[in-house]
Amino acid sequence: MKTFALVGNPNCGKTTLFNKLTDSQEYVGNWSGVTIEKKQGLLKIDNDNYNIVDLPGIYSLSSYSDDEIVTRNYLLYEKPDMIINIIDATNIERNLYLTTQLIETGIPIIIALNMMDEVEKRGDYIDYEKISKILGIPIVSMSATKSIGIENLIDLIKNFKQVKKTQSILKNTDEFFFAQKIIKYLAQNNIECSELMAIKIVEGDKKFPCDIPENILQSLNIPQKSWDVLVATDRYNFIDELIKECVKKSHEFGQLTFSNKIDRILVNKYLAIPIFLLVMFLIFQITFSIGGEFFSKIIEKFINDDLSSFLNKFLLDINTNALIIDLITKGIIPGIGMILTFLPQISILFFFLSFIEDSGYIARAAFIMDKPLRKIGLSGKSFIPMLLGFGCSVPAIMAARTLDNPKDKRLTILLTPFISCSARMPVYAILAGTFFPNNSGLVIFSIYLLGIIIAILAGIVLNETILRGESSNFIMELPPYRIPTFKNLMRHIYERVKDFVEKAGTILLLASIIIWFMQNFNFEFKIVFDSSQSILGTLGKFIAPVFAALGFGNWQACVALLTGFVAKETVVSTLSILYGGNLAHELLLNFTPLSAYCYMVFVLLYVPCIATVAVIKREMGSWGWTFFSIGFQILTAWIVSFVIFQFGKLFL
């Protein structure tokens, strides 16, 4: 089967095209670095199958961060049969720079000139047929979001055999002359070397993988010059000429664009920070007030009153075993049902997070926050993973891969779990709703804020101790503002809701059954009537003393923290099963407002879930850092809860 790779600058629409071609549902957004891994999909045309590979975006083939290296190495070593070079037509100059390098890999190329609808809307004109002739590369004009021109692209893919290699645009330059010398010399020694590799050798690019001995290079007599600048200048000069001939722009250099004008307000000297805080506060308010107060109550009422009593009656009617009825009505329904009432909040939260991502505001947030973040040893780029952390810690930690400095990456991975993910929301909602019915919004807000404050403090501490050093650069593209497509927003929400329901149907269902079992049986597998004698009761009582100083030494609360390792929602499931009956009533008997608050703080700060631990291990590539992260979080959670409880006792 033939393999075609999608290659292009970050945020030029590779994944959108990938989804269209392969009928996939991969994540897309309007910022640089959404795709961080190689993804494969199948394109079916008539009876033929083609393997389509989506790669992280790169600006050039001298790559810097882990995700960019994935792309470069794929092109150098795995050699796809053809490159589909996607170009953001609104940004054609810089996008063509990569094209001039891709030509030199020796792999046949076609160009998909994307976002042509935006070019037209701006009143610009691109004579792509002329560009195609000059470069010797077939070009399709298209818009992946609007599904325009995809048919033409598929036609080109079908006839890929006709796509011929084209010549390097550097062909008449000095660097090309020396590159040819290198290629010839290596060919005599049976070493294959692409033009690109040879030019990189001339440039003296140290980051480029090159296994040619130093003495051979010296024998070629390449004069000492700043080749890196010369090569890039030749590439850009070629592009400048091309643009002059083939592109007509409607506005002159220096005229403010639509995005510049929006930024005059959103990134205004005085307004930027207040606006950012207001945006976050509104997202929060709408998520919890509309989602929480209104929709959740409806679902909660349905599950607790209607469904539960109906099932109870139905199962009794068909003479089901009493133990099974107990398992269903006192294990599964409270365990999962309680969680499902949070679907509306989660949908609303993800709606707003997606909106921030797709509109292009997230890059501005990073721009605004770069300077304050530098004080804790991070860069504005770390702000994107952290903001995503409000949704789910797992993709947030993976997003840290776009950071090109290992220290920044580690620090971001260690701090992101302190940002309160949506799975922790149910715990706060229930406890705050029970203990602070009049100020629940404010109390929950304070928990989120505390997460941010702890992340900042932890950042300062780590930055001054074990993770010292320079923070990475902040050379980051600011994409133009775009109106998010309804379809993409809905897809993001759908994906999240699906994940959530799947989690409820699998992990949480299993956890609920196990918890019910461990609550009703003792270590000799005999039924117990007092659940404090059960397996869970015994375990809970064993670890309870550790938490007594934090205000919640009752065994049920401690067990819920243990099961919370599986997923944070399990904390609610467990409390709901273990306390049984009216959860709010039981909570009031077992917690004081202060200890309930400390419990929320502990849930906020300790290890998010097993999936997060797994992703930390994968991204850090070390067990040492993984265990450090687990220990660091648990210790922080304990200390902060302890301090709040002990101080709180003095005043309350």
Next chain:
Amino acid sequence: MQNTLEKLKRYEKAIVNYVCNNSIKQKLIDMGFIPGTQIMISNIAPLGDPIEICLRGYELSLRKSEAKQIFVTKED
């Protein structure tokens, strides 16, 4: 008059002369800071740093410390 890029004010335009030799040089020239390139400061972050630069039809953010590596001639 030759200047380093970070000294420019908002909406001031300039032409790139050269980029200093250092670890981010390759990245900067890849992004289009080639001698002769027209640039404009399109925004400055609320806390005075980083700055947003318009070049080659797109917007790029740079810290002042990074912009300092780029020598430019101010346009009138």
